[in-house]
Amino acid sequence: MQNKGLVSVFAILFGLVSIYQLSFTFITNKVEDSAKEFANSKFTEDQPHERNVAEARYLDSVANNPVFLGVDYKTAKEKELNKGLDLKGGINVMLEVSVKDILKGLANNTKDAAFNQALENAKELQKTSQDTYLESFFKAFEALPGENNLASPDIFFNKNLEDVIEVGMTNAQVKPIIEKKIDESITSAFEVLRKRIDKFGVTQPNIQRIGKSARILVELPGAKDVDRVKKLLQSTAQLEFWDVYKFEEVAGFLQAADLKAGEIESAKSKTATTVETTQEETDSTASEEDDVSKLLGGQDVKDSLVDDGKSNPILSKMVSLGSQGSPVIATFRLKDTSVVNGYLRNPQIKSLLPNELRFAKFVWGLPEANPQLDGEETSSLYALKGNRNNTPPLGGSVVVDARQEFDQMSRVVVSMQMNGQGAKVWEQMTGNAYQNQSQIAIVLDDIVYSAPGVTSGPIAGGRSQISGNFTVPQGQDLANVLRAGKLPASAEIVQGEVVGPTLGQEAINSGVLSFLLALGIVLVWMIFYYGKAGIFADIALMVNILFIFGILAGLGAVLTLPGIAGIVLTIGMSVDANVLIFERIKEELAKGKAQKDAIRDGFNNALSSILDANITTGLTGLILLVFGTGPIQGFATTLLIGIATALFTSIFITRLFIDNYTKNGKDLPCSTSITKNLFTNVNIAFLKKRKMAYIFSAIMLTISAISLFTNGLNQGVDFVGGRTYTVRFAKDVNSAEIQDNLIATFGSAEAKTYGGDNQLKITTKYKVEETGTEVDDEIERMLYETVKKDMPADMTFEKFVGDQEGKSIGRMEYYKVSPTIADDIKRDSFWAVFGSLIVVFLYILLRFRKWQFGLGAVAAIFHDVVIVLGVFSLTYKFMPFSMEIDQAFIAAILTVVGYSLNDTVIVFDRIREFFGEHPNWKMNRVIDVALNSTLGRTLNTSFTTLIVLLCMFFFGAESIRGLLFAIIVGIFVGTYSSLFIATPIMYDTVKRKNIEDLLDRKEEEEAPAVEA
Structure with missing residues (x-):
């Protein structure tokens, strides 16, 4: 190898830079461990908030103190290796700014019937369309009957837009103006959110607008007070100052509303006696004063009411009543406020409002823990002095x-x-x-x-x-x-993930354990199989891992659980390159070449296969990076970085050590006494067995297809929308029993054991169309009430949803996807898989110049994907781990595509090489010999990769077990298909079974054979 000195200098410098980049992570970990020890020494586990405050104050106090070589904690924190949400805990949300609200504001809250009808129609169109809300609004507006003009004085020709919109403009002229205004509003919302987050104090926050859409991605790793974050992000900060009615001005209406609500409930049940009310109860001042005097009398009104929810459906839920001169009308339990709202908004009840209260606006106060109800939260009801336009005085x-x-x-x-x-x-x-x-x-x-x-x-x-x-x-x-x-409009969480810090730490521990175990087994195997050459490959592998982590830290990339899986998979790929090299060196030695020549030719001949295999895998990784989001991008990032570093270390670092070792004539057989003759005399007639393989594959494909059409797939919330909670109990629980209880609460729900028998993954689509903090809180409270009996007696709602570090039971993780986002994810996933197939076919067509090779590779990939899907369809109902089809599964499918393609390309490279070396052989002989010659490499690589994946599967985090299972199945199927599907299909599509159909003899004579 030429330029050994340059390669050595580059490797040393790059290694030192990687160590330098990673040193910041060691510094921050050291200081943060000290902060935790300090906080734990001051406060107990029952004081999580105080611990967090103490930890933050400690870090603030030492932020500028030098820790190592003059580097302080503050500087190191900015440059450390970023850990993702699943490793650090925190919150990751996709906010969608309400374009509907912005349009209303631009139209000055017009009452125009066509405009408001178009807004509602656009909402319906969004359920089945991939258009933006604005595009759906324009379509809905133009579809309305009549001549409707956006530039009319009742819509967009108003004080807000009079400088850019004129009367007489066509809809086509108005549209780009509105589009620009919408974009400006969303940009404004982005800036408002960025300012809020900058002041929040979370390290390494990430906020970005998704393209030109109304969606804004916010990632806050390490954020522990999730409720605080959600309120911070979703608060529109719509501050208003209103005059407010006193209790005595509204008390009469409250009692009349309660009586009317009782009538409504009685009419619904058709069993209760109708409660008669007279017009005088609402119109007569004398009667109203009597009612008020009753409410203000010495008697306890609530004690005189029957709490049956029918006779007095409002007042029976009351905790306390307001007093004369107070702005508070009454106080209710927080869980009952939505029911009371429903009554107050009922048209029959609203009609009871006297003239002086007809514009009253009923709102609630801040929730407060009520000591008389064992800390249960209550909220007070107020009546604001509204007006015809519903605008505040200030x-x-x-x-x-x-x-x-x-x-x-x-x-x-x-x-x-x-x-x-x-x-x-x-x-x-x-x-x-x-x-x-x-x-x-x-x-x-x-x-x-x-x-x-x-x-x-x-x-x-x-x-x-x-x-x-x-x-x-x-x-x-x-x-x-x-x-x-x-905010210029409300921002709703359409996709969100909350991971408690305890789960994050557990993920780190399991990830490190599985990583070290897999690495150890691979290192030992390489030495066992290749002897001293295996030691050099191991050194190159360790350098490769150092480079990967150094680059991740230097780029500011985020390390996630799927990212760790990508690194572990890269270990297998790095080993694959060295296996290819060592196998080729052994072949050259077997031909009788001198060791120096065998090493040179072995590296040169293996280079083509190594490049082809890594390029094809890299293309699938690139597609993942483009179409994936969040953790999937983390997987793709580490995979792509790993491919680049693996190429460098396998080709150059390994070569440096081998050349230095053999320069004085030392023997390097690239094998041990046990493995020396393995796979040397194998002679399998692969093509003769292709019909049996076709039949076997046809059966497998048929079973998979039938299962997919009958059983279907267990689609996760990524694809159908919904909410998923990971709930951990203090003891083992019966998932079927809890699922029945959840179905009784939500109407539809699923509870599956997730990890240990004391942990469940609970999924529900209850109110999946509704967004907002209130709905999220309502569903979490319903979940808590349902599982409370299986929790310890002292488990309050606040403890259940809290996300303090060290938490051992309760809601550990939360994930939510709205149906709109789910449709987008499903569409992107389809294009990712379809795009990978197209790219693969085009690359192989370009690389091998014959469509038969491309057809064989794509057929094998299609075969592998369908069978993996079939296995998931057949087994998801009884497997002891989650087998949901989600974004992680799509990453697994594309990894299977890359692996299968890697194997197939190496086989094709060897076939093409043998075509050039043996022009007089029959085509079937060329193919069989080529397949047998690659068998050692194929099985060796499959074995090492499987060992790595199995370590991750059994000892890694629960959240990526489904992803790993798909890849493991894919490796078995992919190894089989490269030998028995891809090559036979290529062979059977050639018209005449001879070499001339695939290679132009003239090209062979003028150009040297491509070496694999």
């Missing part, structure tokens, strides 16, 4: 600054400063409230944070405060979102 746009402070009672508050215009309105509002002895409700995203009275006259200067029993982090977050500004 909005949050006037706020120019906000910060978390402490009031005179040392309570956490958020102080705000308004601009001049806001200060004037605020002074007028506070003056009226002082004069009328009333309150002003401070409302953020339709939640009343506080409703203070004014005791000292009008407030000048635009200063105000929000209070609400905040913790310091809550106060900081509220000030953060107010400073960053409001």
Whole structure:
């Protein structure tokens, strides 16, 4: 090998750079371990929040202290190897900004019937369309009957857009303007979210807009307070100041609403006696005063009510009643607020509102733990003084600054400063409230944070405060979102994943264990099989691993569980390259060549096969990188990096050691006494057995097809939408029993053992079409109530959903995908698989110049994919691990494609080489000899790769077990198909069974044979 010195210098420098890049990770781990020890020494396991605060303060205090060679923790943290969500815990969400809300805002909340009908129709179109919401809206608008014009004064020709839209514009002229405005709004939302996240304090956050869509990806590895993050991301920061009704002004309506609700419930059941109400109960002032006096009397109203949910469906759910002069009407359990909302929104009940209350807007206050209900959360009901346009007297746009402070009672508050215009309105509002002895409700995203009275006259200067029993982090977050500004529209989580830090640490532990075990077995096997040459291959392999981690750290890439699987798979590929080289060296030695010549020719002849095999696998990895998201991109990234480093270390590093060892004439047989003659005299007539192989494969394909059409596949939430929870119990549980309980709660649900018998993976499609924090919280609360009886007695809801480090039971992981996102994932997955087949066919066509080779390879790949799908279809109902078809499974399928192709290309390379060497042989003889000559390499590589994968399968993380099982099945099937499907199909598609049909004799004479 020429330029050995240059290769050596490059390898040494690259190794030193990799060690330097990884040193930052060692520094951060050392400091963070010290921080954990400090926090654990100060607080117990029952104080997770205090531990987190103490840990954060410790890290802040030592952030700038030099740790090693002058490098401080802060600097090292910025350059460490990033760990993904599944290794570190945290939250990963896909937010979708509501284009519908933006359109409403641009149209100035118009009441135009055509416009609003088009919005609703667009929502329906989205369920079956891949168009954006805006494209669906345009289609829906144009499909409406009549001449509907977007530029009409009732829609987009208004104060908001009068500078860009004119009367008389056609719809075609208006569309690009609206598209631009929508894009600007989404960009604005992205910037608002970025500012909020920058202030949140999570290290290595990632926020990116997905193309030109309304979707924004937010990744916060290490974020432990998940509820806090979700509120931070989804809060529109729609701050409003409203005048509020007093209790006595609304109490009469509340009782009338309760009576009417009772009538409605009685009518539904058709068994209860109809409760009669008179018109005087709502219209007569005298009767209303009587009702109020009853409510305000000395008797306990709630004790006089029958809590049967029918006679008094509203008041029977009441925890406490408001008092005279108070802005609170009544207090209810948090879990009952949605039921009360349903009654208050009922048209029959709304019609009972007297004229002076007809614009009243009912909203809820911040949830608070009620000590009288063992800490269960309650919320207070308020009635805001609305108006015909439903607009507040003062909005949050006037706020120019906000910060978390402490009031005179040392309570956490958020102080705000308004601009001049806001200060004037605020002074007028506070003056009226002082004069009328009333309150002003401070409302953020339709939640009343506080409703203070004014005791000292009008407030000048635009200063105000929000209070609400905040913790310091809550106060900081509220000030953060107010400073960053409001989102131009609501942002809903359409895809989300929450991983507790405990699962992340367990994943690291299992990943490291399986990695080291697999590595150890491969290292020992290479020495056992190839002797001293195996030692050199092992050294090259270790250098390869160092390079991979160094490049990942240097690029700022994220290491995930699938990424670790990619690295482990790269070990097998790196070994494969050395196996090819050593097998070719053995062949050259068997021909009687001198050792120096045998080594040179062995490397040269193996180069073509190595390049072909790695390029084809690299192409599938590239497709994964383009079409995949999140962890799948992590898998593709490590796979591509591993391919590049494996090529360098296998070809150059191994060669350096071999040349240095043999330069003084030392013997290097590339085998041991046990393995010396393995596979040397094998003579299998592969082509004669092709008919039996065709029959066997046809049977397997038929069984797979029948199962796919009858049993189908266990499609995960990635493809159908839904919510998945990983729940761990203190003891082993019966999954079937819990599944029955869940079905009774949600209507449809699935519970499967996930890992140990004390852990379940629970999936439900309940309210899958609905988004929002309230819905997520509702479903988690329903889940908690369903499994609570199997949890310890002291398991509260807060402990169940909490994500503190060291947590051993409760909800450990959460994953959600909306149906729209699921459709997109399914489409991208299809194109990934289909695209890989096209790319493979084109590459082989280009590389071998004959379509028969491409057909054989694609047929083998199709064969392998269908059988792997069939195995999953046949076995997913009884396998003791998750066999869901999700994004990880698509990664596995493409890996199988790459592996099968790798094997097939190496066989084809050897066949093409033998065509050139033996032009007088019959084609069947050439093929059989070529297949037999590659058998040692094929089985050796398959064995080492399987060992690696089996270690990961049995000792690795549960979450990638399905992915690994698919690859393991794929290796068995892929090895078989490269020998008995790809080559025979290529052979049978040649018109005449001789070499001239595949190679032009003139080209053979003018060009040297391509060496494999």
